[in-house]
Amino acid sequence: MINRLLAAAAMAIFASAHAAAQDPENTLILELEDGPVTIELLPEVAPNHVDRIKSLTRDGFYDGVVFHRVIPGFMAQTGDPTGTGAGGSDLPDLKQEFNATKHERGVVSMARTSDPNSANSQFFIMFDKTPSLDNQYTVFGRVIDGMETIDGLNAGTMQNNGAVANPDKIVKARIASDS
Known part of the structure; x- marks a missing residue:
């Protein structure tokens, strides 16, 4: 019975990764200093x-952008070119698209x-389940x-200027279909 459950779990993981590989246009790859992270959009x-x-x-x-906020057991945040948590792109802000996807590990x-x-x-990126974020933030992918x-x-160390010392960063971000 246990072997069947393990086999089913392995097949589910393979099917999920295989499904993303079938849609490279909606697969984001973050090349980090310690290895790649693949996100299904x-x-x-x-x-x-x-x-x-x-x-x-x-x-x-996103190339070279740091993870400016890493809270073990909660989440890791990136996407601010200033590294302070106060910056963003020059594009206009987006209207929320809250959805039923739960904030759980890998979301x-x-x-x-x-x-x-x-x-x-x-x-x-979520480290663990946090139901209080459900329907409050827009989920758009999963690791x-x-x-x-x-x-x-x-997690780095916060400096007086709001930046983080010694943070990890995204070396290169790419969409799989562009490779």
């Missing part, structure tokens, strides 16, 4: 947010201010490979 639940992520990725916006969601329509370029790399991110 979810245009069916957040089309405008997925379009924004793909556009910024193709423009090289990727847009960061925002207290205004629900203020998401721009920053996003976070399908490389979560152990996210688990190993350096």
